[in-house]
Amino acid sequence: MKLTITLLLVVILDGCGSVSEYRLETKTKDWAVLHFLKVDSLNSILEPEFHQVFQSPISNKQVHWEERNVLNPSVIVKNGKAYLIYRAQDKDLTSKLGLTINDDGLHFKKQPLPIFYPATIR
Numbered sequence: 342m343k344l345t346i347t348l349l350l351v352v353i354l355d356g357c358g359s360v361s362e363y364r365l366e367t368k369t370k371d372w373a374v375l376h377f378l379k380v381d382s383l384n385s386i387l388e389p390e391f392h393q394v395f396q397s398p399i400s401n402k403q404v405h406w407e408e409r410n411v412l413n414p415s416v417i418v419k420n421g422k423a424y425l426i427y428r429a430q431d432k433d434l435t436s437k438l439g440l441t442i443n444d445d446g447l448h449f450k451k452q453p454l455p456i457f458y459p460a461t462i463r
Contacts, residue, residue, distance in 0.1 A: 398460040
């Protein structure tokens, strides 16, 4: 056990000195998003909104589908537009996926209804 821990520490410590050298030698991948600029004046880009209403197929009632949380965003860029998919939760913490679309990567316009949500099997 002592030998395993010692070897692990040697490998970790040996690698620490060469991290910056490795990054300099690494080639940029074609898919990498480079030169990202964080715009603090637009934070938060997404916030929960109470007015987003959706007819739940589970409860058969209208729910404010993102009133509690918006989280876990992921962006796809296609044809000059950014499509941001995010998880939203209602007051009961039921999750749905929402979509925003924009042209500049900064000003997002939410779609009024979720694009993916729990439903009953018929």
